[in-house]
Amino acid sequence: MxxxxxxxxxxxxxxVRKLLDQHSPLSRVREVVEGGQAFDRDLWKRMAELGWVGLAMPEVHGGAGLDLETLIVVLEETGRSLVPSPLVSTVIAARAIERFGSEAQRARWLPGLADGSRIGTFAWLERSDRLDPAGVEATAKVDGDRLVLSGEKRFVTDASSADLFVVGVRTGSAPEAVSLVVVGKDASGVSTDDYEGMDLTKRIGRLRLDEVRVEADCVLGELGAGAAAAGWLLDLGAALVTAEAVGAAEAALRITSEFAKQRxxxxxxxxxxxxxxxxxxxxYVDVESFRSLVYYAIWAIDQDAEDASLAVSRAKAYCAEAFPRAGILGVQLHGGVGYTWEYDVQLYLKRSKWVxxxxxxxxxxxxxxxxxxxx
Amino acid sequence: MDFQLTEKEEAFRDEVRAFLDENLPEGASRTPELMQAWTRKVREKRWVGFSWPREVGGGGGSIMEQVILKDEMARRKAPALGSCFMGLAWVGPAIIQYGTEEQKQKYIPDILDGKYQWCTGYSEPDSGSDLASLKCRAERVGDEYVVNGQKIWTSIAMWSKMMILLVRTDASVASKHDGITCLLVEMDTPGIEVRPIKNMSGGAMFAEVFFDDVRVPVENRLGAEGEGWRVTISALASERSSIAEVHGLVRKIEEVKELAKGTVRGGRRMSDDPGIRRRIAQAETRIEAMRLNGMRFLTKQLRGEPLGAETSINKLHRAELEVGLGELALEILGSAGTLMGGEEPTVDGGSWARFSLNWPEVVIGGGTPNIQRNIIAERILGLPKD
Structure with missing residues (x-):
């Protein structure tokens, strides 16, 4: 046990902590995002070289072949330091390809994701803001051995940075009849723009598909059978952002406790x-508790345990209530200075609302x- | 991470399960005969005082075996292992650690056999959360201590043969934690008066205890004079991570869910009410967090690291749940929620109403929630003491 x-x-x-403390203190994070960059490319390159990006990707395709459980320690640290990076997005896209794609598809896309040279993301939500497949309106029409994709995906993490999108599209009229298709940003008809988000360290944006033609071999799994896969990816995403939130919430608590000792x-x-x-x-009770919940949830995903979805929901639900409370309390206990742009605690409040x-x-x-x- | 048991642990778990199958068959009614046999057999197995060393009559079980035993017992709703609750929980551990050879021989076997009850004389009218300020005094006269003062909130004092009692033997000390001594007192000693206190649910589980020139032989002192605080604290620290408690809470939330499914108000099943659904899911999530926190604490213990203030995390969760589940049940029941007994419209004989009044036993008893928050804030977050 x-x-x-x-x-x-x-x-x-x-x-991870040492490297981020050295190369990405909050002063550097501010410099990057306030300068309009989505993230620090040099730091990303370094993270990839150290094997963190490909940590939980298959060894044969350039990753380290470790489990998601090990990725938790990286995510807690990227959360703690609020480092802007497309790590979570890229891991989700890679897992989509690894788990639901063919060997040929894995060989085609995973090496670039594992070595950090390409950034991936999962594009699912639309104007209905519904997580279930019934909310998918973007369409994929079969045209010979090609698919023609049209529609608008919203709230896509790292939309403008991504090279590859795993996109949910409708391929039939039944609510569940959706498919996951891999689309490159260079394909004709693809355009992206980022929203003006509250949390500058987490970019989200829009992906527009205007009659984008892709080969049939870009579909992950069978056409029309993407609903279960999408559900699995949403669970994964919820678990990974919660693991990052553990580190962030803990940092907000530490900053505020330190302030309370000084003031x-x-x-x-x-x-x-x-x-x-x-x-x-x-x-503190809350952070330790959703920490336990998310550790178990990610272990359960690694093991394909029967209760993985339930475990994810419990972790994410607890986090979604507790972390924003921690952010608000942090700002409130700082008094007037907590409301200033200059003090760091507000950055965590914004992250909590993003999460x-x-x-x-x-x-x-x-x-x-x-x-x-x-x- | 790894939730597998070792082969040896699995063998122990199988032994416990086989024992349960044989001695507590599913569906068998728990007759006095069955219970008597149970009491004898678990004692023979050395599962009473399972964590205690074998040389004092305990079971010498490893931390993991203790957890497995508690877990399997709780799963089957088995009767308690041993009947002397406080003796097993903290009096025994304190005697094992600080007692003389004579004290061990005199008291430990009786605690294991459940011959009689022990009660705990700690709190006083003016010393609750601030326990170390206690004033009940004992004066050394020859070979005896003469005790004068009062204790309060003493659970089951009226049914106990013995009391573990904290007294002040030195009032001149600079730190209030010094000058406290621990005595083991026979409850039928002349000068002791027990007055039961009726609680808000109408029952009387605790009492006031008055001491008027009560003479206690010096050989009944546990540990050295002035060492009483340490004796008490170390015994309370033998408390284990709270995994077994979770089974009780899981059972309760399952009952609340059944209650919600079976209650129709305003033309709608309460289990379809979005507010009720969310609160049930919140409570279940909190219980699961407790279970998993307990697993993390257990992992720490298995690695040989002592547990510290983090055990207050689950105490706070438990306090929240003990109060919250009662509130949830009463809200599900609506107008019938406060009925304490009788026929329809009373539900379940009024047990939910009584449940909603009984939380202070757990929530106040082991240190109030605000004391737990102080412990976390000061010992973990490093905030200044107030």
Whole structure:
């Protein structure tokens, strides 16, 4: 019985932390995003060279062949430092190709994703903002041995940075009749633009498909059988952003606790007042709890366990409630300075709001958990 | 990460399961005869005091075996292993660690056999959360301590033969944690008066205990004079990660779900009400978080690291759930929620109403939620003491 990380995994965490502390402190993060860049290309290259991007991708295709569990330690650190990077997006796209694609498709796309030279993402949501396949309106029409894709995908993570999109498209009239198709950004008729998001460290945007013609061998799995695959990818996405949120929420708690020790009012550090220390203790309870939930959820995904979806929903639902509370509390306990652009705590508040709805909010996931629990 | 048991652990689990199949067959009614045999057999197995060393009569079980035993027992809703609750939980461990040879021989076998009950004389009217400020005093006169003062919230004092009692033997000390001594007291000693206190659900599980020149032999002191605080704290620290508690909460939430499915109000089944559905899922999620937190703490223990303030995490979850599940049940029931007994429209004989009044036993008893928050804030987050 061991519900913790191995020494090797902890070493990896230390390595990631060291590199990010050195090359991506919050001052650098601000410089990158305030300068209008989606992320720091040099740092991304370095992360890829160190094997972090391809960590949980197959060895035969250039990855390290490790499990998602090991990726948790990397994500906790990228979350803690709020480093803008398309890591989560790329991992999801790679898993889509690895799990649902053919060997030829894996050989074609995975090496570029594993070595960081190409960035991937999953494009699913549309104007209905529905996570289930019924919300997919973008179409794929068969034209000889080609497909013609049209439609608009929304809230696509790292839309403008991505080279490859795993896109959900409708291939039949039944609500479940959707397919996953891999589309390159260079294909004629593909255009992207990023939204003006609140969290500058997490880009989301729009993918427009205007009669984009792709070969039939770009479909992952059988045509029309993409609903279950999409569900699996949404679970994966929810789990990965929650793992990142653990690191971020913990950092928000640490920053705020440190502030409460320093800030003196009424002749004492405000951290001595129970009105300050008790809410911070509650946040600690919450962070440790969704940490446990997401560790288990990711282990369950690795093992293809029967309760993986339920485990993901519990982790994401808890996180979607607790992390925004931590962000708000952090800003509030900082007083006036917490409201300034200059102080870092607001960056975590914005991240918490980004995480909340990504791959399903608390309402969505609690309802799924209720159904799984027999209600 | 790995949730597999070792071969040896699996063999132990199978042994426990086989024992349960034989001695607590599914569906068999729990007659007094069956229960008597159960009590004898679990004692023979050394599953009473399973964590204690074998030389004092315990089972010498490893941490993992303790968890397996508790887990399997809870799964089958088995009766408790041993009947002397406080003796097994903290009096015994304190005697094993600090007691003299005579004390061990005199008390430990009786605790294991459940011959009588122990109660715990810690809290006083003016010393609750601030326990170390206690004032009940004991003066050394010859070979005896003479005890005067009062204890309160003493659970099952009226049914106990013995009490583990904290007294102040030195009031002149600079730190209030010094000068406290631990005594083992016979409850029928002259000068002890027990007055049961009726609680808000109408029952009386706890009492006030008054001491008027109560003479306790010096050989009944546990540990050295002035060492009482350490004796108490170390015994409480023997507490294990809370995995077994989770089974009780899982059962309760399952009952709440059944209640929601079976209750129709305003023309709608309460299990279809979005607010109720979300709150049930929230409670289940919290229970699962408790279970998994417990697994992380267990992993730490298995690696030989002591548990510290993090155990307060699950205490806070449990407090939230003990109160919250009662509230949820009453809201599902609506107007019938507060009925305490009788026929229809009372539901389940009023057990939900009673449940909703009984949380203080758990929530206040082991340190109030605000004390748990202080512990986390000060010992983990490093905020200044208040």
């Amino acid at each position: 061991n519900f913790g990380f191995s020494e090797e995994q902890e070493q990896l965490r230390d390595e 003196v009012q009424f002749d004492q550090p405000i951290g001595r007042f129970q009105g300050v220390k008790h809410p911070l203790a509650e946040i 909340r709805s990504m791959f399903g909010d608390a309402d969505h996931h609690y309802e799924r958990a209720a159904r799984a629990g027999g209600l």
